[in-house]
Amino acid sequence: MLLKKERLNDILTDMAKQARVYVPVSPDANDGGGVGKSGKAKMTRFELYSPGTAPNFDLVNTTMPPKDMLFPQTQKMYRYGFDTEGNAYIDIIHDSDEVVIFGMRSCDARSIECMDDVFLSMGYDDEFYKQRREKLATVAIGCASVAETCFCDSMGLDPNAAPGADVQLSPGVDGQSYVVVAQSEKGQALVASWQPYLEDSTAETTQVSCALKVNGDGLKDKLEQMFDHPIWEQLSKKCLTCGTCTYVCPTCHCFDISQENKMKDGERFRCWDSCMFSAYSEMAGNHNPRPTKMPRVRQRFMHKLCFFEDRYGKTLCVGCGRCVEKCPVALDITMLIDDIQAADLSKAEEVA
Numbered sequence: 001m002l003l004k005k006e007r008l009n010d011i012l013t014d015m016a017k018q019a020r021v022y023v024p025v026s027p028d029a030n031d032g033g034g035v036g037k038s039g040k041a042k043m044t045r046f047e048l049y050s051p052g053t054a055p056n057f058d059l060v061n062t063t064m065p066p067k068d069m070l071f072p073q074t075q076k077m078y079r080y081g082f083d084t085e086g087n088a089y090i091d092i093i094h095d096s097d098e099v100v101i102f103g104m105r106s107c108d109a110r111s112i113e114c115m116d117d118v119f120l121s122m123g124y125d126d127e128f129y130k131q132r133r134e135k136l137a138t139v140a141i142g143c144a145s146v147a148e149t150c151f152c153d154s155m156g157l158d159p160n161a162a163p164g165a166d167v168q169l170s171p172g173v174d175g176q177s178y179v180v181v182a183q184s185e186k187g188q189a190l191v192a193s194w195q196p197y198l199e200d201s202t203a204e205t206t207q208v209s210c211a212l213k214v215n216g217d218g219l220k221d222k223l224e225q226m227f228d229h230p231i232w233e234q235l236s237k238k239c240l241t242c243g244t245c246t247y248v249c250p251t252c253h254c255f256d257i258s259q260e261n262k263m264k265d266g267e268r269f270r271c272w273d274s275c276m277f278s279a280y281s282e283m284a285g286n287h288n289p290r291p292t293k294m295p296r297v298r299q300r301f302m303h304k305l306c307f308f309e310d311r312y313g314k315t316l317c318v319g320c321g322r323c324v325e326k327c328p329v330a331l332d333i334t335m336l337i338d339d340i341q342a343a344d345l346s347k348a349e350e351v352a
């Protein structure tokens, strides 16, 4: 099936009557100019679509990933307290809206598979994640171009295909259309609802690959032998422990739980946390197993490239390049992978 780009707004407007639909938006579409007074580019992100919104499906990927539709930056979990008769109550806060993320890239589609592993597998279901996940449908658009920081195909992904998404749109070489393929039951239902706007034909599609490459061969095996390697001390020196890398990362999923009490009632909520902060690993009695930068930087990269694969069979880095782009001191995961591959293992033994 073929979807002409000129029909996209019809589809989005129809879907927005049934669901909350999020689309990638450039700041210049709704926020005058695209750059601040400093001349620096503003942040791009997924925003709620309504008629009049101008989506930008040409963005390679957004500054902020769409993970907060499933795992909000701050999420109320439940209210508790005493009712007027003095009885204790706990009310779980449910989110009941249907949501469609329309226009995500392969990297963000894979990141949802990683989040599903964390929140919905190994005999553990996170009910707050689950209720959002069940109501989510995803529409991926293959990349018509790549950024200089993209390296997803080195991490085993394909910028042209996102098998985990409910619908795949592949850009036609004419630049005017998408080939539409439903990839799940949810996807079939969505595509069926688009029928008035689709054409019963097909087209040749754009195929791209990333210019930035890393060598992931044997990386996990090597990292397993490098926990005590001096390279971590050297690599972590320039880290500011600002946490930017974890906030822009589509797969980082650490959170903290807190509460706000008001007289007899209160609310519990969770919010994003970062393994790059010293307080993240602080325990009772002021014990902190990661008190300095080195073990925190090591943890972040070991988790991405080694520990997650041990537990779930895939890396926790999808090669989206956001941390490469945004780290203020260029602690670049692609350069780190090169350094790991070049490292001398005998040094690890000296320290261990």
Ligand code: SF4
Pocket: 238, 239, 240, 241, 242, 243, 244, 245, 246, 276, 326, 327, 328, 329, 330, 331
């Ligand atoms: S963004 Fe860079 S400087 Fe900031 S915590 Fe991450 S690695 Fe460190």
Ligand code: SF4
Pocket: 245, 248, 249, 250, 251, 252, 304, 316, 317, 318, 319, 320, 321, 322, 323, 324, 333
């Ligand atoms: S570690 Fe960096 S490149 Fe990898 S998924 Fe996270 S933000 Fe993207």
